[in-house]
Amino acid sequence: MTRLAAILSEQKMTYTAVASRAHLQARTVxxxxxxxxxxxxxxxxxxxxxxxxxxxxxxVLMEPEVPYPGDTAMTRPARLSTAIRExxxxxxxxxYASPVETAEPDEISTASPDEFFADMPAVDDRRx
Amino acid sequence: MTVGAEVYRALxxxxxxxxxxxxxxxxxxxxxxxxxxxxxxFDPVGRIPAYPRPALFPLPHAREIAVDTMFGLVVTHSCxxxxxxxxxxxxxxxxxxxxxxxxxPEPAVRLVxxxxxxxxxxxxxEANEPVAALFLPPVPDVSGLAPGxxxxxxxxxxxxxxGLTTVSRRMVQADRLFGLAxxxxxxxxxxLARFFTWRDLARxxxxxxxxxxxxxxxxxLNAKGDRLRVALLADDASxxxxxxxxx
Numbered sequence: 001m002t003r004l005a006a007i008l009s010e011q012k013m014t015y016t017a018v019a020s021r022a023h024l025q026a027r028t029v030x031x032x033x034x035x036x037x038x039x040x041x042x043x044x045x046x047x048x049x050x051x052x053x054x055x056x057x058x059x060v061l062m063e064p065e066v067p068y069p070g071d072t073a074m075t076r077p078a079r080l081s082t083a084i085r086e087x088x089x090x091x092x093x094x095x096y097a098s099p100v101e102t103a104e105p106d107e108i109s110t111a112s113p114d115e116f117f118a119d120m121p122a123v124d125d126r127r128x
Numbered sequence: 129m130t131v132g133a134e135v136y137r138a139l140x141x142x143x144x145x146x147x148x149x150x151x152x153x154x155x156x157x158x159x160x161x162x163x164x165x166x167x168x169x170f171d172p173v174g175r176i177p178a179y180p181r182p183a184l185f186p187l188p189h190a191r192e193i194a195v196d197t198m199f200g201l202v203v204t205h206s207c208x209x210x211x212x213x214x215x216x217x218x219x220x221x222x223x224x225x226x227x228x229x230x231x232x233p234e235p236a237v238r239l240v241x242x243x244x245x246x247x248x249x250x251x252x253x254e255a256n257e258p259v260a261a262l263f264l265p266p267v268p269d270v271s272g273l274a275p276g277x278x279x280x281x282x283x284x285x286x287x288x289x290x291g292l293t294t295v296s297r298r299m300v301q302a303d304r305l306f307g308l309a310x311x312x313x314x315x316x317x318x319x320l321a322r323f324f325t326w327r328d329l330a331r332x333x334x335x336x337x338x339x340x341x342x343x344x345x346x347x348x349l350n351a352k353g354d355r356l357r358v359a360l361l362a363d364d365a366s367x368x369x370x371x372x373x374x375x
Binding site for chain 1: 141151152153154176177180181182183184186197198199231232233235236237238239240241242248249252253255256257258259260261270274275276277278280282283285286288290299302303305314315317318321322
């Protein structure tokens with residue numbers, strides 16, 4: 001999810017509403033929000049108008065510099081360091097379906113791995 | 129001892145790939161354009177979340193690829209990863225895809241569903257209660273496990289089995305950060321076994337719904353070893369499949 005999409009979700013704003021305030025086409029806002037058009041590829045004026053419509057600083061809309069896995073322009077440690085900063089500690093919190101079930105936890109959930117597998121015969125001794 | 133040493137282990141780039149390796153990856157899913165995850169209406173237990181920050185790439189015929197760049201946990205069993213050794217084949221040309229689960233960090237998401245209590249949800253995840261998640265504890269300084277990487281903290285997170293996908297061996301090899309310690313691999317195996325085998329059987333409400341009904345037929349489905357699967361048909365035409373052990 002792009003920063004713009006996250007902000008629209010936070011502010012409960014539609015593409016059309018933002019586009020109307022910013023005097024842009026709704027399609028332009030949608031393409032930027034979905035990432036179909038990277039925000040770096042549009043005119044600065046367009047970004048400024050969207051930022052003004054949302055009453056936020058322009059910089060907030062810019063996507064972080066996330067390195068590509070395997071990007072040879074960076075060393076492996078530098079790539080991983082940047083990835084931890086930008087991916088694991090992303091400043092934008094997006095909605096994500098919780099894995100927690102609504103039912104009561106089953107008794108297996110408290111069993112240690114040793115207890116869990118204790119009664120299980122080895123299926124194939126050749127495999128680890 | 130490094131904090132987290134009971135859960136994580138350091139990796140050298142030359143180490144063999146293994147279950148429990150954590151790597152920085154691009155994960156992809158194809159879908160119909162604009163298709164949303166089914167959500168609670170479809171299945172409150174098996175709901176499948178979208179990637180947190182997907183980039184979308186259009187395909188012909190109203191299809192698209194959602195790609196997210198994130199850390200992932202290798203869940204393919206180590207012996208399966210090493211199978212090429214038994215076949216005298218190159219690791220690059222035999223079973224070249226590994227199954228990985230996306231890693232979802234606490235600072236990047238707001239968990240939705242249930243009563244919305246974030247603290248309670250994370251407490252359950254921390255106790256490895258959900259069948260679809262493996263808790264990954266925080267590390268105050270990853271450089272202790274990944275030499276050369278900046279001294280950064282690793283946040284509380286979980287590997288989400290609902291988002292399993294496959295990637296190539298070389299992608300995992302290129303950007304591995306660290307791996308799970310042998311002590312914690314047992315927990316990964318337990319959670320995977322729960323996720324794949326007992327997920328449906330944990331639906332107690334299906335069995336509870338049969339109370340008060342009369343069983344009108346018991347249809348043996350199949351038997352394997354000491355296990356027998358039987359479909360029980362109730363007088364209101366509802367049914368449930370149970371597995372019996374014969375000893």
